[in-house]
Every structure is written in structure tokens, then in C-alpha cells.
Amino acid sequence: MTPRIELSGVSKRFGSRQVLDGLSVSVMPGESLVIIGGSGTGKSVSLKCILGLIPIDAGSIKVDGQEVAGLKGAALDAHRTRFGMLFQGGALFDSLPVWRNISFALPGRAADRRAAAIDNLARVGLGAEVADLRPAELSGGMQKRVALARAIAVRPPIIFFDEPTTGLDPITAAVINKLIRTLVTDLKITALAITHDMASVRLIADRVAMLHAGKIIWHGPLASLDGCENPYVRQFIHGSTEGPIQMPGVRQ
Amino acid sequence: MIAALVAIGAPVLAAFTAIGRLTRFAITALTRMLQPPWYPAQLAQQMLVIGWLSLPVVGLTAIFTGSALAQQIFIGGSRFNAASTVPAVTVIGVVRELGPVLGGLMVAGRVASAMAAELGTMRVTEQIDALVTLRTDPFRWLVGPRILAAVLVMPFLVLVSNALGVMGGWLLATQRLGFNSAQYLATTQRYLEVDDVMSSLVKAGVFGFFIALMGCYHGYHSGGGAAGVGRATTNAVVSSFILILLSNLIITVIVFGS
Known part of the structure; x- marks a missing residue:
């Protein structure tokens, strides 16, 4: 089956900072993939690259088997009709x-x-x-x-969720997570969510991928997340300060 | 030697880069404004915000400046027995220079800053990205209506500014300086030429373009959270002030220089 979204070797640099470094990941039709990773690892950038809001430096982005990186004008507008997006802060228009x-x-x-x-x-x-x-x-x-x-x-056949529960209390966050799960199931939507909220991951995801240093370092079904031996994933899901993930400027 | 060249070259390159980005932004805005879809409701709202809501500040500035100008001309003119030139010099000074320039600066202070703050906030809260994902071109929905509205309403604001500036001079001259009202108005009418009014309106349109362009440009490219929006607001006001004063000089030299 052709993946609904397929990223291969996507790279993006801002100045001297390599944000995405050969990112490869795919989402199958009807699947709900959640990408986890720390702050500043390029999660939001990857969504914006797929939407054509940020141009990529290298690699390929395919949606329904069609190359979309580098689209412009009407073709880019047509590409975007396939997506809905829930922005981190809502991004509602204040004036309306x-x-x-x-x-x-x-x-x-x-x-x-x-x-x-x-x-x-x-x-x-x-x-x-x-x-x-x-x-x-x-x-x-x-x-x-x-x-x-x-x-x-x-x-839209595809919806992106950018940190859907950021800034919400745990109960409201749980309500939003359940709502997302219900909508994705009822409307048969392909969903790609990015978050560092593990409660969201467990409620929304069919499959989980971990982004670190601009690339996917682990992916698998939700059920395999807790038994995962990858030290980066283990440190992340347990919220531990001990492990291979170093926070810039923070002493362990 | 090389360090000195670098020190000189870096800011020069940065200035050319900024001018290039601004020019590209302006060309994009103007070309998209000509293509549908158009948003008349947005245009009407901006005309109201820029035009109607700027009337008090522009009107008060014009009255006070016209009055002060008449007083200064009277005092200065008295030194060489030319106090009677108050109506003529006031109307020429107000219509050719003070009305459009001060009106433009006041609108820039009010409108360019508001546009930069609004678009800057929309940028940092991802509302502009949301517009794009909802298949709406920010240049057509946000930038175009603001530029067009400013170009359309500024001439009307400057007409009001000119009229109130002359009225301020007339009020002071007749109430404080002993001028005869009918004579003052007749002299004003005699010395006011069509070219004065036309140059004033051309200046107003150009100022309106620069005010909205700088407000939108700095807001659209805002970043870095609240501090970035603050910087965008300051830059929008300062750059629109400079462009108003520079374009005023150029238009004045072109129209009246020969």
C-alpha cells in the first residue's frame, strides 16, 4: 500500500543549526502516527515542511505517492487542501x-x-x-x-496535531486527547501528531516514532513503546535526567 | 585593512539585503492585490481603522500647527513689515508641507505601529501559518487591503488636515492678531493654487503606501516573541517616518523645484 505521507532523507538547516538531518518516516492511510521528541528537535519544522510552509534543503516528501517538495502556486494550494492542522496555540484569528x-x-x-x-x-x-x-x-x-x-x-483526509495538549490542565488535556482519537476514528482521518506529552501519545497513537537530532531514531507500534530497549526512548518516556539525551546548557 | 573593509562592507551588504527584501515584499503585495480573490470587507474595515479613527489625531495636529505657524509668520514677518503675509504663507505652508507631512507622520505613528503589532502577533502566534493552511494568501487577505486602504484614505485625511490647518491659522489670526476675517479668507483663496492641492494629495497617497508597507513588512517578518513584535513596531514607525520625509523631499523638488 502506498503511504499517505512519506518523508525520505529530509534535511533542513537554519543558519548554523541543522534541525532536520536526513529525516525519514512514513504514515499509512488511516493510521495515527505520533512523533515524540524533546523541545527543539525539529518536530514542528517537519510538519511545516510537509505543508510547504518551510522549504526543505534536501530529501523527498511524498503525499499519496506524489512528490510535493518544491511545489509552488496553484499546485501548492491544491496540495494543502488535503490537510487540516491544529496549531500548538490554536492560532485562532483574534479579529473573527x-x-x-x-x-x-x-x-x-x-x-x-x-x-x-x-x-x-x-x-x-x-x-x-x-x-x-x-x-x-x-x-x-x-x-x-x-x-x-x-x-x-x-x-481533510489528513490532520496534523502540533502539541495538542500544551498549556492545558491534565483533565482538559485528557478530554482533548479523547476528542482527537474519536474524531480520527469517526472521520477515518490519517493523523500525524507531534508531542512530548506521553499521556497524549498513549491516547492518540497507533504507532510512535522518536525524533532526535533531526532524524527518527526509533519507531514502532504503541504497544511496543514500554518494552522498547532504545536508551533514548527509555530516557524520554520515563522523563529521566540520566541517559544519552543531553539538554544543552544543563548540568546532569 | 581587510578588517576595515569587512567593517564597512557588512553593514552595506545588510542594507542592500534589507532593501531587496522590502522591494520584493512590495512587488509581491502589489501584484497579488491585482489578482482575485479580493476581500472588500477587509478593505472597508481597514479604511475605517486608518481613515475614520485617525481623524481626531490628524485634525488636532493640523489645528494646533496651523495656529502656531500663523503666530510665527506674524512675529517673523513683523521684523520686516511683512506681517500681512500671514494668510498667504500659512496656506502655502500648510497645504504644500505641514498638512501632508504632519498628517502622514501622525498616521504613521498610529497606523504603522498598529499594523506591525497586529501582523507581528499573528506571525508569532502562527495565525499567518494558519491562514496559509486554510488556503488563504496572507498578501491578499492581510497586506493588500491595508496598503490599498491607506493609499485611498490618506488623501482624504490630508484634505481634512489642510482645511483644519488653514482654519487654525485663520482662528488665531482673527482672534489674536487682529486680522479681518473676510480679508484673511480672500487672501487665502487668492494664494492657494491647484498645484498646491494636487501635490498635497499625491504626497498623501505616497505616504499612505509607505505607512502601510512598512507596518505590514515589519509585522509580517516579525519573530522572537513579544520582544520581536516590539522591535517590529519600533522599526515600522521609524522607517515609515524616514520614508515619509524622504519622499516628501523628492516630490517637493520634482513638483516645485523648477
Whole structure:
């Protein structure tokens, strides 16, 4: 079967810093892959490279078997129609009410778009009463739900989740994780999430990959994560300061 | 020797790089503005923000400056028995220079900073990336309407600024300096030429372009969190001030230099 997303040898450098260094990973249709890794290891950059927001220096990015690295103009726009994205901070447009945020990419008359936005609000467990509020009037958890509603509004076949639970309390984070799992299953979406929250990993992932120093150093099904012998993975999932992962500027 | 060349060359190269980036940004903005989709609601909102909401600050600046100018011309003119030139010099000074320049600087202080802060915040909170993933071109949705709105409303603001500046001079001259109101207005009308007004409006359009361009450019390329947005705001105001003063000089020399 052709992978839905396939990255081969992707490299990206910012100045003197090599962020991605031969990154290779693939996501199969309908699969939920979670990439774990410490802060600054290039997780968000890899998502933005797939979306064409950041150009890559070397390597190949294929979506449904089609090379997408280097796409421009209308071809790049068409490529992006396949994706929804939940940004780390929600990235809701402050100047627009909730319903216009959700229906931003939907065509049609305002009344139809508003009705579609309210449908999507219901999918993420929010009522129509929040439709006319501004993002600043919502709690962090509600903002994440609205951002999730916006990401699924056009029913994209692929959704990216960038640190979906960052900044949320554990209970709200668990609610968001369950919501993501339900949506991915119900809408038969291919999901690629990046996080360093292990609770998210266990709730969202079918398969897990670990990114370190710009490349995937381990990947496998969720069930094999706890028994993994890779010292980097073990240190990461146990949150230990002892191990091969050195934090820059931090003495062990 | 080489160190000295490097010390000179590095900032020169940086300046050329910045000019190149700004030029490319401006060309991209202008070419995308000509292509659909267009966002008239965004344009209307920006016209309201830039035009209507700038009226108080532009109007007050014009009245105070026009009055002060009339007072200074009266004092200076009295030294060589030319106090009667107050209406003529005031109207020429206000319409050719002070109205557009001070109006432009006040709008730049208010609008360029606001644009840079808004777009900068959108950049650091990934709202601009979100726009792109939602198949919306930030140049068409954010930059284009701001530039077009500024170019369209600045001439109206400057017309108001000119009228209020002249009125400020008239008020002070008739209430404090003993000028006859009807005579003052007749002299003002006699010395005001169409070219003065036209140059004022051309300047206003050019200033509007630079104000929005610098606000959008610095905001769009903002980075580094809150401090980066702060830097973008400062750079937007300073650079738009410089471009307003420089373009004013160039237009003045071209229109009135011969």
C-alpha cells in the first residue's frame, strides 16, 4: 500500500543549526502516527515542511505517492487542501468570531457556513452559544476545541496535531486527547501528531516514532513503546535526567 | 585593512539585503492585490481603522500647527513689515508641507505601529501559518487591503488636515492678531493654487503606501516573541517616518523645484 505521507532523507538547516538531518518516516492511510521528541528537535519544522510552509534543503516528501517538495502556486494550494492542522496555540484569528474562524475555509453563503460551523462545534462538544464569541473570550481548552473544529471543518483526509495538549490542565488535556482519537476514528482521518506529552501519545497513537537530532531514531507500534530497549526512548518516556539525551546548557 | 573593509562592507551588504527584501515584499503585495480573490470587507474595515479613527489625531495636529505657524509668520514677518503675509504663507505652508507631512507622520505613528503589532502577533502566534493552511494568501487577505486602504484614505485625511490647518491659522489670526476675517479668507483663496492641492494629495497617497508597507513588512517578518513584535513596531514607525520625509523631499523638488 502506498503511504499517505512519506518523508525520505529530509534535511533542513537554519543558519548554523541543522534541525532536520536526513529525516525519514512514513504514515499509512488511516493510521495515527505520533512523533515524540524533546523541545527543539525539529518536530514542528517537519510538519511545516510537509505543508510547504518551510522549504526543505534536501530529501523527498511524498503525499499519496506524489512528490510535493518544491511545489509552488496553484499546485501548492491544491496540495494543502488535503490537510487540516491544529496549531500548538490554536492560532485562532483574534479579529473573527468563533463561527467565522471555523468556517473560514468553507465556501458558500454566510448562513450555510454558520450552520456548518455550529455542526462542527457540536462535534467537539461545544454548543451554539459560543459561536458568536471572540477567541479571547474562551478558555484555553475551549480555544483548542474550536481550533480542532476548524481543522476538521473541510473534512481533510489528513490532520496534523502540533502539541495538542500544551498549556492545558491534565483533565482538559485528557478530554482533548479523547476528542482527537474519536474524531480520527469517526472521520477515518490519517493523523500525524507531534508531542512530548506521553499521556497524549498513549491516547492518540497507533504507532510512535522518536525524533532526535533531526532524524527518527526509533519507531514502532504503541504497544511496543514500554518494552522498547532504545536508551533514548527509555530516557524520554520515563522523563529521566540520566541517559544519552543531553539538554544543552544543563548540568546532569 | 581587510578588517576595515569587512567593517564597512557588512553593514552595506545588510542594507542592500534589507532593501531587496522590502522591494520584493512590495512587488509581491502589489501584484497579488491585482489578482482575485479580493476581500472588500477587509478593505472597508481597514479604511475605517486608518481613515475614520485617525481623524481626531490628524485634525488636532493640523489645528494646533496651523495656529502656531500663523503666530510665527506674524512675529517673523513683523521684523520686516511683512506681517500681512500671514494668510498667504500659512496656506502655502500648510497645504504644500505641514498638512501632508504632519498628517502622514501622525498616521504613521498610529497606523504603522498598529499594523506591525497586529501582523507581528499573528506571525508569532502562527495565525499567518494558519491562514496559509486554510488556503488563504496572507498578501491578499492581510497586506493588500491595508496598503490599498491607506493609499485611498490618506488623501482624504490630508484634505481634512489642510482645511483644519488653514482654519487654525485663520482662528488665531482673527482672534489674536487682529486680522479681518473676510480679508484673511480672500487672501487665502487668492494664494492657494491647484498645484498646491494636487501635490498635497499625491504626497498623501505616497505616504499612505509607505505607512502601510512598512507596518505590514515589519509585522509580517516579525519573530522572537513579544520582544520581536516590539522591535517590529519600533522599526515600522521609524522607517515609515524616514520614508515619509524622504519622499516628501523628492516630490517637493520634482513638483516645485523648477
